[in-house]
Amino acid sequence: MGQRLARRERERGARLYHQQRAEEAVEKWNHSLTRLRDPRDKFTVNGDLCRALCELGKFREALEHAGQQCGLAADIEDPAMTAEAYLNMAVCNLRSCEFSKAVSYCRSAMQAQPEGNPLLGSLHLCLGDAFLGLSEFQKAWNNYSRAQALAQSTSDRVLAMHVQASMSAVYTALNDHDSAISCCTTAQQLADEVSRARPSPEVAGAVARFRRRLATVIAHPYRKIGRYNEAMDYCEDAMKVALLRGDRPVQAECLFIFADIHRKRCDFERARPRYESAHSIMTETGERLGQARVLGGLAKVASSLGQPDKAIELNEKALAIAQKIGNKLEMLRCHARLQVLYDVTGDASLSHRHGSVVRQLCDEMDLFCGVCDDILGTTPENVEPLTCGHFIHARCVMHLARSTLGRSGRPRPCPACRRRASANPLLPSDVMALT
Numbered sequence: 001m002g003q004r005l006a007r008r009e010r011e012r013g014a015r016l017y018h019q020q021r022a023e024e025a026v027e028k029w030n031h032s033l034t035r036l037r038d039p040r041d042k043f044t045v046n047g048d049l050c051r052a053l054c055e056l057g058k059f060r061e062a063l064e065h066a067g068q069q070c071g072l073a074a075d076i077e078d079p080a081m082t083a084e085a086y087l088n089m090a091v092c093n094l095r096s097c098e099f100s101k102a103v104s105y106c107r108s109a110m111q112a113q114p115e116g117n118p119l120l121g122s123l124h125l126c127l128g129d130a131f132l133g134l135s136e137f138q139k140a141w142n143n144y145s146r147a148q149a150l151a152q153s154t155s156d157r158v159l160a161m162h163v164q165a166s167m168s169a170v171y172t173a174l175n176d177h178d179s180a181i182s183c184c185t186t187a188q189q190l191a192d193e194v195s196r197a198r199p200s201p202e203v204a205g206a207v208a209r210f211r212r213r214l215a216t217v218i219a220h221p222y223r224k225i226g227r228y229n230e231a232m233d234y235c236e237d238a239m240k241v242a243l244l245r246g247d248r249p250v251q252a253e254c255l256f257i258f259a260d261i262h263r264k265r266c267d268f269e270r271a272r273p274r275y276e277s278a279h280s281i282m283t284e285t286g287e288r289l290g291q292a293r294v295l296g297g298l299a300k301v302a303s304s305l306g307q308p309d310k311a312i313e314l315n316e317k318a319l320a321i322a323q324k325i326g327n328k329l330e331m332l333r334c335h336a337r338l339q340v341l342y343d344v345t346g347d348a349s350l351s352h353r354h355g356s357v358v359r360q361l362c363d364e365m366d367l368f369c370g371v372c373d374d375i376l377g378t379t380p381e382n383v384e385p386l387t388c389g390h391f392i393h394a395r396c397v398m399h400l401a402r403s404t405l406g407r408s409g410r411p412r413p414c415p416a417c418r419r420r421a422s423a424n425p426l427l428p429s430d431v432m433a434l435t
Contacts (some may be wrong), residue, residue, distance in 0.1 A: 001251045002035060003035070003036065003038070003178040004241060006011050006032045006035035006036045006041075007032070007036070007041065009028050009031055009032040009035075010028070010032040010036070010041070010044070010045055010048075012028050012030060013026075013027075013029040013032065013045075013048065013411070014202075015024040015029030015201070016028060016382075017048065017051075017052055017205065018202055018206055019106070019201075019203040019205070020209070020244075020245050021211075021245075022052045022055050022056055022207060022245060022246060023056065023246050024257070026049060026052050026053060027046070029045050029048050029049050030049065031148075033043060033045045033046070033049070039076055040070050040073060040076070040081075041067055042068070042072055042078070042250070042394060043076075043081055043408075044071045045345070046065040046066070046068045046069045046072070047065075047066075047069055047085075047088060049062070049065045050062045050065045050088045050091075050092065051088075052093065052097055053065065054092065055209060055245075055246075055247055055249075056246050056250030056380070057247070057252075057281070057285035057287075058246060058285070059092055059095045059096045059285060059287075060096070061287050062088075062285060063089070063092040063093070064090045064161075065088075065414065066085060066089045066091075066092050066207040067089070067090040069081075069084070069085035069088060069089075070085040070086070070089060071287055072085075073085045073386065076159070076313065077280070078194055079112050079113060080113065080114055080115045080117060080295045082109075082112040082113075083109045083110075083112045083113035083114075083117055083119055083123075083280070084109075084119060084248060086105045086108045086109035086112060086313045087106070087109045087119055087122060087123055089101075089105040089125065090102045090103075090105035090109065090123075090126050090127075090130070091126055093105060093130075093291045094126060094129055094130050094133065094415055095249075095286075095287070096286045096288075096326045096385075097133065097144075097285075097287060097288040097289045098284070099130045099131075099133035099193065099325060099326055099327070100130075100134065100326060101129035102126065102127075102133070103127060103130045103134075105124050105132065106126050106127040106130065106164070107127075109123050110123055110425075111224070118154075119263065120149055120150060121146075121150035121154070121156060121159045122147075122159065123144040123149045123165060124143045124147035124150065125144070125147040125159065125162055125163055126145030127143045127155075128140045128141070128142075128147065128166055129145040129166055130164070130170060132170060132173070133240045133325070133326075133415045134267070134326050134328060134374065135327055135328035135329040136174070136175075136269070136365070137170060137174070137365065137366070137367075137389075137415075138366060138389035138390055139169075139389065139418070140170060140386070140409050141170060141389045141391075142388075142389040144163055144166055144167050144170070145387075145389075147159065147163045147164045147345050147347070148160065148167075151163060151435075152206070152400055155195055157190045157194045157225075158206060158207070159209060160185075161186075161190035161207075161214075161358045162210065162259050163193070164183045164186045164187035164190065165183070165184065165187045165210075165213070165214055165217050166216050167183045167219070168180040168181075168183035168187070168221070169217060169220075170182045171183060171221075172220050172221050172224070173329060173377065174222070174376055174377040174383050175376075175378070175379065175380045175381060176380070176381065176382050177221035177222075177225045177303075177376040178221075179225055179382060179383070180218075180220070180221040181218060181221050181222070182270075184214060184217055184218035184383070186223075187210075187214055188211075188219075189212065190217075191207050191210060191211060194207050195207055198204060202334070204321070207243075209247075209374075211238075211239075212241050212242055212245075212247060212250050213238075213250060214252075215234040215235060215237060215238035216234070216235060216238055216250060216254060216257065217269070218234055218255050219231040219232075219234040219238075219254075219407050220257065222234070223261055223264070223379070225380065226264075226267065228261045228264065228265070231257060232258070232261060232285065235254040235257050235258060236254075238250055238254055239251060239254040239255075242254065243336060248281055248284070248285055248286060249281075249287060251281060252281035252282050252287065252290060253278075253284070253290070254274075255274045255277050255278035255281070255300050256274075256275070256278040256290065256293065256294055256297070258274045259271045259272075259274035259275040259278060259294075259297055260297055263276065263297060263300060263301055263304070266304070268301050268304065268305060271301055272298065272301055275297050275298050275301070276298075278294050279291055279294040279295070279298075282294065285412055288321050288324075288325050289325060289330065291318075291321055292318040292319075292321040292322045292327070292330050292334075293318075293330065293361035294300060295314050295315070295317050295318035295321070296315065296318045296330070297334060298314050298323055298336065298381070299311045299312075299314035299315045299318065299337060299339075300337075303316060303337075303341065305345040308341050308344055309345075310336065311337070311341055312341050312345075314341070315334050315337050315338050315341065316334075316424045318330070318334050319331060319334035319335070319338070322334055322347065327363050328361050328364060329365065331357075331361060332357075332358055332361040332362065332365070334354075335357045335358045336354070336358050337352045337360065338350075339351050339354035339355045339358060342354065351398075362375055366390070368416070369383075369391070369392045369396055370386075370390055370392055370400075370414060370415035370416035370417075371392050371393070371396035371399050371400050372393060372396050372399070372417060376391055376393070380397070381393060381394070382394035382395075383395055386414050386416075387418050388414045388415060388416075388417050390416040392416075400415070
């Protein structure tokens with residue numbers, strides 16, 4: 001009788017979660033977990049708790065439940081359960097900005113999963129997000145491409161919309177805002193298709209959660225191209241729902257974007273408190289990459305107000321966080337700002353030192369167009385991904401077409417990685433028609 005009641009409580013928790021009532025669902029699941037005896041039931045509830053707690057920004061608690069899943073899967077000796085537990089461990093570490101650990105757990109999950117496991121697409125998506133966190137763009141893109149191919153082969157629109165959102169983040173990082181917005185538009189269309197198909201409560205809840213996250217993803221390129229009103233509209237809508245649902249990560253991201261927009265408008269009195277509020281939430285949740293970005297925003301405010309010493313102090317704090325989590329792109333941004341600040345304060349030696357690190361990080365991230373050899377992302381410009389995972393400027397595609405076909409018409413390798421392929425790995429079909 002007790003087990004039946006515990007299972008009913010678990011089911012009530014699931015209904016609450018699908019209704020976007022995550023905090024109430026967590027309470028129900030925690031109560032049922034203390035009464036359940038079957039290891040498989042416990043495994044399922046721990047997984048549910050892991051997902052709900054991540055939504056609420058309680059990543060450390062979520063990690064504990066993912067760890068319990070690992071122990072239960074090991075006791076049962078079920079490969080599919082082991083793969084799922086490792087995936088949840090990877091997601092929790094990803095959300096906590098432990099990117100290297102997330103990569104390790106994803107690889108362990110791939111090794112543990114049985115043939116035909118439906119989690120493979122999600123594993124490639126998580127692995128891509130982890131590599132993006134480490135600023136390894138080629139590896140990130142390759143994993144997104146694999147996840148996208150799996151989504152297409154299985155007609156999994158939910159996976160496909162998440163992949164498009166992650167691809168948008170890559171384009172935003174490389175300053176290709178048109179492509180970033182295009183990916184978000186595709187993700188929105190996929191979410192609409194899922195909603196129109198009368199999905200189950202579980203899928204409908206997942207789409208609702210995705211929409212508020214997508215609003216913050218699309219707001220970034222709109223903000224960067226100066227379409228502030230549109231960026232604000234997206235974030236205001238997401239913020240209202242996030243406050244209602246207790247979604248702390250989305251709340252923090254919205255505040256960060258609000259602050260950035262106010263800073264761009266030179267409204268520093270509004271920008272600073274929003275940066276500080278975003279930093280407070282991110283410190284609470286453990287979202288360290290966000291903390292580094294917020295500190296960078298505060299440093300820009302200090303610099304604009306003629307406070308170079310304060311700006312240097314804030315940039316050094318941001319740099320320390322970026323170095324600890326291994327995000328090379330944020331490290332590069334910090335070093336670039338410090339290079340300028342030390343030049344302003346007349347310290348040529350430190351300015352030169354930071355400039356040297358900027359060039360070194362560009363080399364490490366492979367942020368050079370393989371055709372023109374210019375650095376990618378220094379100015380807003382369209383880029384094109386190659387099938388090997390490297391990127392080139394869209395303006396360089398025609399030059400690549402002319403330089404990669406040999407006398408026999410056989411394709412030559414990517415100029416960046418010198419990788420050969422049986423088919424032309426470098427050019428999309430529409431470009432081939434122009435050669």
